[in-house]
Amino acid sequence: MEVTRLNNRAIDLIGAVADAIVENKEFLTSLDAAIGDADHGINMARGVEAVRAKVTAAPGADIGALLKTTGMTLISTVGGASGPLYGTAFMRAAGAAQGKTELDGETVKQMLAAAIQGIKDRGKAARGEKTMLDALEPAFDAFVESLEAQKPLVDCLEAATEAARQGVAFTKTIIATKGRASYLGERSLGHQDPGATSSTILLATITDFCRKAQ
Amino acid sequence: MEVTRLNNRAIDLIGAVADAIVENKEFLTSLDAAIGDADHGINMARGVEAVRAKVTAAPGADIGALLKTTGMTLISTVGGASGPLYGTAFMRAAGAAQGKTELDGETVKQMLAAAIQGIKDRGKAARGEKTMLDALEPAFDAFVESLEAQKPLVDCLEAATEAARQGVAFTKTIIATKGRASYLGERSLGHQDPGATSSTILLATITDFCRKAQ
Amino acid sequence: MKKVINNAEQVVEEMLQGIVLAHPQYVKRVEGFDVIVRANAPVAGKVALVSGGGSGHEPSHGGFVGRGMLDGAVAGAVFTSPTPDQVYEAVKAVDSGKGVLLVIKNYTGDIMNFEMAAEMAEAENIKVAKVVVNDDVAVENSTWTTGRRGIAGTVFVHKIAGAKAETGASLEEVKAVADKVVANVRSMGMALSPCTVPAAGKPSFTLAEDEVEIGMGIHGEPGTHREAIGSADQTAAHLLDKILADMAPAAGDEVAVLVNGLGATPLMELYVVNRKVAEVLGGKGIQIAKTFVGNYMTSLEMAGFSITLLKLDAELKELLLAPADTPALVQF
Amino acid sequence: MKKVINNAEQVVEEMLQGIVLAHPQYVKRVEGFDVIVRANAPVAGKVALVSGGGSGHEPSHGGFVGRGMLDGAVAGAVFTSPTPDQVYEAVKAVDSGKGVLLVIKNYTGDIMNFEMAAEMAEAENIKVAKVVVNDDVAVENSTWTTGRRGIAGTVFVHKIAGAKAETGASLEEVKAVADKVVANVRSMGMALSPCTVPAAGKPSFTLAEDEVEIGMGIHGEPGTHREAIGSADQTAAHLLDKILADMAPAAGDEVAVLVNGLGATPLMELYVVNRKVAEVLGGKGIQIAKTFVGNYMTSLEMAGFSITLLKLDAELKELLLAPADTPALVQF
Numbered sequence A, B: 001m002e003v004t005r006l007n008n009r010a011i012d013l014i015g016a017v018a019d020a021i022v023e024n025k026e027f028l029t030s031l032d033a034a035i036g037d038a039d040h041g042i043n044m045a046r047g048v049e050a051v052r053a054k055v056t057a058a059p060g061a062d063i064g065a066l067l068k069t070t071g072m073t074l075i076s077t078v079g080g081a082s083g084p085l086y087g088t089a090f091m092r093a094a095g096a097a098q099g100k101t102e103l104d105g106e107t108v109k110q111m112l113a114a115a116i117q118g119i120k121d122r123g124k125a126a127r128g129e130k131t132m133l134d135a136l137e138p139a140f141d142a143f144v145e146s147l148e149a150q151k152p153l154v155d156c157l158e159a160a161t162e163a164a165r166q167g168v169a170f171t172k173t174i175i176a177t178k179g180r181a182s183y184l185g186e187r188s189l190g191h192q193d194p195g196a197t198s199s200t201i202l203l204a205t206i207t208d209f210c211r212k213a214q
Numbered sequence C, D: 001m002k003k004v005i006n007n008a009e010q011v012v013e014e015m016l017q018g019i020v021l022a023h024p025q026y027v028k029r030v031e032g033f034d035v036i037v038r039a040n041a042p043v044a045g046k047v048a049l050v051s052g053g054g055s056g057h058e059p060s061h062g063g064f065v066g067r068g069m070l071d072g073a074v075a076g077a078v079f080t081s082p083t084p085d086q087v088y089e090a091v092k093a094v095d096s097g098k099g100v101l102l103v104i105k106n107y108t109g110d111i112m113n114f115e116m117a118a119e120m121a122e123a124e125n126i127k128v129a130k131v132v133v134n135d136d137v138a139v140e141n142s143t144w145t146t147g148r149r150g151i152a153g154t155v156f157v158h159k160i161a162g163a164k165a166e167t168g169a170s171l172e173e174v175k176a177v178a179d180k181v182v183a184n185v186r187s188m189g190m191a192l193s194p195c196t197v198p199a200a201g202k203p204s205f206t207l208a209e210d211e212v213e214i215g216m217g218i219h220g221e222p223g224t225h226r227e228a229i230g231s232a233d234q235t236a237a238h239l240l241d242k243i244l245a246d247m248a249p250a251a252g253d254e255v256a257v258l259v260n261g262l263g264a265t266p267l268m269e270l271y272v273v274n275r276k277v278a279e280v281l282g283g284k285g286i287q288i289a290k291t292f293v294g295n296y297m298t299s300l301e302m303a304g305f306s307i308t309l310l311k312l313d314a315e316l317k318e319l320l321l322a323p324a325d326t327p328a329l330v331q332f
């Protein structure tokens, strides 16, 4: 894949992600209203719109550069907890994709691993604390399992998304011990985590995009 | 009528007036909410309760003294526009009833005249400005007419009350040019004046009391 | 009615206790009366200022008792002018022999009650002067009304006449400068939501979700009209237009600005309003010597705001910028 | 949603413009950033203080920029921690070479964003220290939470660490006294009504007419529980009990009190609360060195209040009473 083509496709992907988040802005915000401070959708929408504008203007030479721009833009526009977390995740993923103009399963695996590690380094949370990690870690595990079973990249992404969805459902059953929802104690039960939900939307949109682009 | 008997009856009358105002507290307040500041019933109820307590404790030697206590108590407890106006009215009426232990039509006429003059001196309003004067002045005229027609005191009071009622109805048809309602201009149309209404309640209660006491 | 109170009858009494307990360095209670005065009242050699009115406008007026502003404040029942005996007690407690200026907002009830108090004080040979504040331009000043209402502009009278009194000026001089403030101060307000008098238990009026009340008073009285809610800029410009039309300042004139919150409107919104006010005045070449933004003359939990402009001359400006030290306004 | 705004996206920008237009003697804007700093920043020879957080808590934090308190304040989107680049700009704009103390409220987002800014500043050889305020006793401080939230007690950190910085103290000394405030300050709040994030357009929660939320945060987050509304005295006593149980002051101890309004609660009600607070403390022989009553750390148009107690020693008391000159807190 040439850089130009990558850029066009990458910009389209980022556009699709932005559209998906903006579409879910109110939904994500209402999830956050229940156990947080009613801004997650607003924060994410602001971030992805800024990313869309930025990468359209200057997409960068490779996937690494593009993701770095994405991460830095998220850091400087989202704010709250999700800004540094998603920002760091994309910056780390950028590191794993440095110089690449095409992606294979192994690279995506490394990108996901780096992104998740970034979130953990920054937020000091672990799986089971009712955060985005409860979507992302199961997603990663499912991705790796499919990859090891030699499935095509799109199938791996599909498996990851499905696992993320189950992770979101799981967040309904646990008490938050990290982030703003942790103040609620038992009252956080029954509510799904906004960040886990936005992570899943990201994954689902990427998967969808890749399947259609096949 | 002896002073003791007067006192008992006067205290009963004041009790009846207080009851009537307290009963109409919300009604008067809601009238004031429409064209004023939603406190007329509250103000009047506070005043008549204080008067009741005061005259029960120390009724005074004659009707003049009793009315003076009433006026002074109203002045020091009602506040707003109605406090000084009703307070002055009772003080002036007290002057006209000084030393009296019994009342006849002529005395009552002088008391009413003095009270109304007090309200005009204090509030600088005239009939037709959508104030208590629009109840009290027609009431006075009707009282005098009945008195000149040699009617018994109770009938004179009855005529006065009826005229006051018509005065209240009239206040609905005019724009306020005095008091808080004057700021409303045309918007005060259709609403009856709270002060005219409380004046009418006072007159009606006194009339009722006198008829029953016959 | 949802309020943090114990009971509607005791709310003024308990508030006054709370004020004195919070600010003993500034104020003390005149025992037995709904009156608070400076902790060191009477202040020797100084004309004293007394203001007051119905409660529910906090920090007006008790919050402005202190050096450079008021000497005493009288708290009536909520939205109800205090009675003459209460005002008279305040006058007695603050008079140092140099006389007392009564700062009265232009409402029939306030005027009558303060006038009766003045008569009582004069009978005791206390020199009393009065100033009546009527800054609200919402209602035309005509023979058809009892004149304009006094609203947030009153705070400028407290500040400036208070500073004048602090200089040792005579009662006549303090009254003169207070009258000058009144001649030069104009305000107008709007409400997004009504307020509830505790003893009444329900709102004085209701507004639809998209409706605002323009030109209402500070006692939950209805205003001149209702309209659909506009943007902050539109609303601010509209109120300012009415004020400027009446005041007719010229380019180069200097003013003080007060963007006053009515109780429930966040500072965030008041600052958004102030941005527009500054823009409009700047566009007309009018200088802003000082801006106040906050809750100065409230109407319980009403949401909304008023804009006040005071045209300054050298004297008014100097007195406006003079130090003040009160619970609600401190200025070096 | 009924607000005096132009549009939800521009509200922070327009508010910041309004603040700077209102108080040019105190603050200026760092152009291109949602940052305001002292008009004379950087102040030579002084450790600088930077605070901030989501907007919607006004006058926190921009209102406390000025002599004796903050040097800079960073305004995030409403209820959303500002981003690292914004905080970094504030740090650069106020650093005089003596270093910068970041005053951070304990929320995951705030901590992460401020930490990233600190890393950026340190990379540029700016000395940075941090203090994390966690005064809210509503939630038990346990391994099950991310620690206590920072709420109104933050204002005492601004005041006292700001006064310390004004003495020419070193960054370590300023941080030490800030940490001492954090160790000794406790708060808890309650809400009568929710607030609406402008961009969200509807309230974060709803409460029945007779229901209150206890122990909620200052971002419209739900609290520990709901209960039927009680009297002001009951509610105040309940919050105070939780604070006192945690703080365990002894008779003879001296405290500062802050009865903080959340935005829509009238001063009248806050003073009624303060009356009870003073009564309870008095009954325990606890001395009150100074009381603040008003809107210091708000939550947009939320109705409700919080109580904050700060246990004082000689150093904290002296610094608390030291002069301050900022838009929202002036003290001789």
Ligand SMILES: Nc1ncnc2c1ncn2[C@@H]1O[C@H](COP(=O)(O)OP(=O)(O)O)[C@@H](O)[C@H]1O
Pocket (backbone or CB within 6 Å): A032, A036, A037, A039, A040, A041, A043, A044, A079, A080, A081, A082, A083, A085, A119, A122, A123, A124, A125, A130, A131, A132, A133, A178, A179, A180, A193, A194, A195, A196, D079, D080, D081, D108, D109, D110
């Ligand atoms: N320490 C953490 N580690 C991982 N994710 C976290 C952490 N804290 C919060 N989150 C995620 O961030 C989401 C909230 O993001 P957002 O609402 O934008 O920020 P804020 O909580 O500052 O308002 C939560 O739903 C959760 O998934």
Ligand SMILES: Nc1ncnc2c1ncn2[C@@H]1O[C@H](COP(=O)(O)OP(=O)(O)O)[C@@H](O)[C@H]1O
Pocket (backbone or CB within 6 Å): B032, B036, B037, B039, B040, B041, B043, B044, B079, B080, B081, B082, B083, B085, B119, B122, B123, B124, B125, B130, B131, B132, B133, B178, B179, B180, B193, B194, B195, B196, C079, C080, C081, C108, C109, C110
């Ligand atoms: N100048 C006046 N002369 C006579 N009556 C007046 C005058 N001004 C007001 N009133 C009466 O007072 C009533 C209002 O009383 P109240 O509500 O107790 O006082 P306030 O207007 O100060 O709140 C009006 O309904 C009117 O009848």
Ligand SMILES: [Mg+2]
Pocket (backbone or CB within 6 Å): A032, A036, A037, A038, A039, A040, A080, A180
């Ligand atoms: Mg959130």
Ligand SMILES: [Mg+2]
Pocket (backbone or CB within 6 Å): B032, B036, B037, B038, B039, B040, B080, B180
């Ligand atoms: Mg009234």
Ligand SMILES: [Mg+2]
Pocket (backbone or CB within 6 Å): B037, B039, B080, B081, C054, C079, C080, C081, C109
């Ligand atoms: Mg009234």
Ligand SMILES: [Mg+2]
Pocket (backbone or CB within 6 Å): A037, A039, A080, A081, D054, D079, D080, D081, D109
């Ligand atoms: Mg947030």
